[in-house]
Amino acid sequence: MSFPWAKNYEPQVPLMKWLDEKLPLPRLVYNAIGAGYPVPRNLNYFWNFGVLAGVALVIQIITGIVLAMHYAANADIAFNSVEHIMRDVNAGWFIRYAHMNGASMFFIVVYLHIFRGLYYGSYKAPREMVWLLGVVIFLLMMATGFMGYVLPWGQMSFWGAQVITGFFSAIPVVGDPIRIWLLGGFAPDDATLNRFFSLHYLLPFVIAGVIILHIWALHIPGSSNPTGIEVKDEQDTVPFHPYYTAKDGFGVGVFLLVFVALTFFSPNMLGHADNYIPANSLSTPAHIVPEWYFLPFYAILKAFTFNFLWIDAKLWGVIAMFSSIAVLFFLPWLDSSPVKSSSYRPLNRIFFWILVLDVLLLGWCGMSPAEQPWVILSQLGAIYYFAHFLIILPIISRIERPLPMPNSITEAVLAKHADAPSAATA
Amino acid sequence: MASETEITAGIEDGVRRRDFINIAAVSFAGVGAAAVVLPLVNQMNPSADVLALSSTEIDISSIQPGQAIKTSWRKQPIFVRNLVAKEIAEAKAVPLSDLRDPQTLDERTKPGKENWLITLGVCTHLGCVPLGAGEGENRGPFGGYFCPCHGSAYDTAARIRQGPAPRNLEVPPYEFTSDTVVTIG
Numbered sequence: 001m002s003f004p005w006a007k008n009y010e011p012q013v014p015l016m017k018w019l020d021e022k023l024p025l026p027r028l029v030y031n032a033i034g035a036g037y038p039v040p041r042n043l044n045y046f047w048n049f050g051v052l053a054g055v056a057l058v059i060q061i062i063t064g065i066v067l068a069m070h071y072a073a074n075a076d077i078a079f080n081s082v083e084h085i086m087r088d089v090n091a092g093w094f095i096r097y098a099h100m101n102g103a104s105m106f107f108i109v110v111y112l113h114i115f116r117g118l119y120y121g122s123y124k125a126p127r128e129m130v131w132l133l134g135v136v137i138f139l140l141m142m143a144t145g146f147m148g149y150v151l152p153w154g155q156m157s158f159w160g161a162q163v164i165t166g167f168f169s170a171i172p173v174v175g176d177p178i179r180i181w182l183l184g185g186f187a188p189d190d191a192t193l194n195r196f197f198s199l200h201y202l203l204p205f206v207i208a209g210v211i212i213l214h215i216w217a218l219h220i221p222g223s224s225n226p227t228g229i230e231v232k233d234e235q236d237t238v239p240f241h242p243y244y245t246a247k248d249g250f251g252v253g254v255f256l257l258v259f260v261a262l263t264f265f266s267p268n269m270l271g272h273a274d275n276y277i278p279a280n281s282l283s284t285p286a287h288i289v290p291e292w293y294f295l296p297f298y299a300i301l302k303a304f305t306f307n308f309l310w311i312d313a314k315l316w317g318v319i320a321m322f323s324s325i326a327v328l329f330f331l332p333w334l335d336s337s338p339v340k341s342s343s344y345r346p347l348n349r350i351f352f353w354i355l356v357l358d359v360l361l362l363g364w365c366g367m368s369p370a371e372q373p374w375v376i377l378s379q380l381g382a383i384y385y386f387a388h389f390l391i392i393l394p395i396i397s398r399i400e401r402p403l404p405m406p407n408s409i410t411e412a413v414l415a416k417h418a419d420a421p422s423a424a425t426a
Numbered sequence: 427m428a429s430e431t432e433i434t435a436g437i438e439d440g441v442r443r444r445d446f447i448n449i450a451a452v453s454f455a456g457v458g459a460a461a462v463v464l465p466l467v468n469q470m471n472p473s474a475d476v477l478a479l480s481s482t483e484i485d486i487s488s489i490q491p492g493q494a495i496k497t498s499w500r501k502q503p504i505f506v507r508n509l510v511a512k513e514i515a516e517a518k519a520v521p522l523s524d525l526r527d528p529q530t531l532d533e534r535t536k537p538g539k540e541n542w543l544i545t546l547g548v549c550t551h552l553g554c555v556p557l558g559a560g561e562g563e564n565r566g567p568f569g570g571y572f573c574p575c576h577g578s579a580y581d582t583a584a585r586i587r588q589g590p591a592p593r594n595l596e597v598p599p600y601e602f603t604s605d606t607v608v609t610i611g
Contacts, residue, residue: 159554163575166552170592185476186500187553195470282496282503282547284554288575302576304590312526312592314551370577370589 002222005234007035032219038237039244040225042413046120047223047244048251049113054211055252056106059259061204063099064148071151073197075190078153079278097267098259103145104270105259107293110141118331119352121228121340126221128332133214135328137207142294142325144203147196149291150188154275159288161188161196167301170315187281227412228340229405236409287369295366296359296385300324302370303382320382327389334389337397339405347400351392358384476500481611483603486542494559496547499598499610503547505559505571506608509582514540516569517583524587527594531583534597544600544608545584549573551591556580571595 009030011017020027030036070089072081085092114134117123123131150161165182169175184191222231231237238244262269270292274285290298304317311319327334342349358381365378406412482499486506489495494507509517514531522528535543547555551573557563558571558580566572566579568587573579578589585594600610 163552163554169553180472181470184470185472187502187548189476189501191473191476281501282498282555284556284573284575286574288554302590313590314592317590370575375577 002031002036002219003038003231003234003237005237006031006038007239009034009036032215032240033245034241035239037219037222037240038231038234039223039240040231040236040409041238041243042225042227042409043223043244043247044226045247045251046112046116046226048248049109049116051248052109052251052255053106053113055255056102056109057204057207057211059102060099060106061208063095063102064201064204066095067099068197068201071197073151073194075153075193075279078151078193082152094263097263100271101259101263101267103148103291104293105255105262106141107145109255110138111293114138115356118355119342119349120224120226121335121337121342121345122224123332124335124340125332127218127224129217130214131332132329133210133217135325137210137214138328139325140203140207140210144200144207145291145293147200147203150193150196151200152275153193153279155277155279155285156272156275156288158188158279158281159284160290161192163288164290165192167318167321170318172315188279189281224340225409226341226343227406227409228344229409229412232408289367292363292367295364296362297321297324297366299362299364299366299378300382300385302366303375303378320386324382324385327386331389331393335393335397337400337402339402344403344405345400346403347396348393351388351396355385355388358388481609484608484610485606486608487606491541496555496559499546503555504598504610505543505545505547505584505595507543507545507559507584509541509543513569513582517581517585520581520583520585526586526592529583529585529594534583534585534594536602539602542608543582543584544610545595545597547571548596549575549578549591550586550593550595551576551578551589556595 009020009024009027011020011026016026019025027036067085070081070085070092072078082096085096087093089095117131117134146160146164150157161183165179165188168182169179171178180186182192183189184195225231272289277285289295298321301317301321304313304320337345337348339345342352362378362381362385365374365381368374406415482497482504484495484497484504484506486508489506489508491508492510492513494505497504497506517531522530531540531543534545535541547559549556552575554573554575556571556573556578558565564572564574566588568579568581570580570582570584570587573589573591576590578591579587580591580595581587583594586592598610600608603609
């Protein structure tokens with residue numbers, strides 16, 4: 001694995017030698033994030049977000065385990081048990097707010113991680129498997145985030161569960177029985193709440209498992225880098241530790257600053273006031289919105305307001321929403337450009353930023369009411385989203401003329417700093 | 427030492443005794459696994475206590491013409507509406523060809539009781555509770571029910587007329603047990 005010049009683990013003290021023979025766990029760590037893993041020397045701060053996502057997951061698991069010690073998954077008392085955590089449990093308010101906002105932080109860093117992958121072509125060969133596993137992690141995160149949002153059993157929780165499970169009723173013929181099976185009743189109730197709690201506790205560990213596969217698949221070709229050129233020799237790399245442990249450490253510090261600022265000063269900024277109203281199965285909130293991190297997909301769902309061909313609007317919306325994520329699975333084969341990094345792809349760079357704007361527009365439409373002009377904007381936004389992946393990307397990867405590429409990572413690094421006054425001569 | 431003929435015995439037709447044992451063992455394990463999966467899948471279905479809520483009695487004597495009430499059956503909202511003559515006429519005036527889910531008012535009510543429109547209050551799009559049953563609520567452009575979440579509008583017979591919902595509001599199974607009592611379920 002990795003490169004021939006990767007350092008070998010050599011246990012120093014007798015205890016570590018003994019351990020290395022019995023259970024070579026320190027060797028595994030050394031080869032994963034120590035000097036046993038040489039990494040391109042030119043990674044920028046966008047390469048921090050994988051580690052930050054890992055930190056966010058650990059925070060979610062720890063705060064989640066603690067919350068589960070106080071929370072009651074029973075439709076009669078779930079809402080009150082959350083209020084009990086907020087008011088009576090020692091530091092309960094802090095742990096819950098950390099968990100609530102930790103979910104948002106997790107999605108922020110994962111979105112940046114995904115957009116890093118899109119911009120720098122990290123999904124391209126030889127890292128297709130890394131990308132595919134990443135999309136699987138993203139899907140698992142969406143499922144986990146959704147089920148976690150249901151647990152406080154507020155109005156948004158309840159109606160979120162009603163609407164999201166309603167997607168399944170769009171399936172022809174068997175849709176309604178499937179929905180009833182998923183809910184364990186005719187509407188979200190005790191059975192639903194209990195199974196969501198069980199799965200919400202389970203899935204993060206599944207995510208952790210897939211993350212191990214994601215990192216394993218990454219360590220076979222080694223990390224990508226901003227030039228998109230593969231590592232050629234030892235000069236192009238530095239050992240992960242101490243170089244990137246230090247750089248990631250700084251990133252974790254910044255991440256935590258943003259996280260505590262959000263948690264302490266504006267903990268409800270990203271939530272919805274309606275979720276402080278206990279669930280009422282007889283009255284829908286005037287305006288149902290999901291958490292912010294699902295808004296672009298929600299806009300694609302809402303974009304279908306009319307029947308089309310022989311499929312009704314409801315099924316179209318659901319198909320489109322699932323397809324908007326499924327299309328990511330095909331990305332390594334939709335983009336056939338031999339150049340990975342958009343730094344050398346002038347045309348792709350422009351369309352990348354248009355896609356970012358399009359996703360932001362869809363997010364805006366997702367939180368707006370189902371009225372004009374939002375309906376037409378989300379329709380145009382949804383069309384553009386799919387056009388980007390299915391039409392624009394395959395075409396530009398064929399017609400684009402990439403900029404001249406450096407011969408190696410080292411050459412690119414030296415060229416970048418050629419005209420900067422060097423510290424030695426100053 | 428086993429002779430050549432013993433080792434290859436029975437292989438001429440490409441089938442060994444061992445193949446039969448393999449298939450039989452795997453099939454047996456497969457049947458066993460399926461037998462275990464069945465209860466694991468079935469436990470997700472509604473439990474007996476949830477199914478036990480399947481019948482509700484409603485007293486409709488106090489619902490005035492033009493008024494509607496919201497009640498619940500199987501933990502889902504039920505709309506009971508006492509239609510006025512104008513609303514019945516409006517519902518009947520709509521040609522079936524205009525409807526996404528063609529049904530006449532007669533098909534959605536009981537004979538001789540066509541003023542009693544009893545439907546689930548569950549939008550057939552994604553399951554929200556439409557407005558229109560409460561006093562002063564927005565009944566939408568067709569005077570029936572309106573779901574603001576995704577913009578589905580229903581007419582006075584609770585049939586879908588506009589927006590993303592695919593079907594009319596569902597009519598639950600019900601009977602008039604007397605002139606003033608309806609049993610749902």
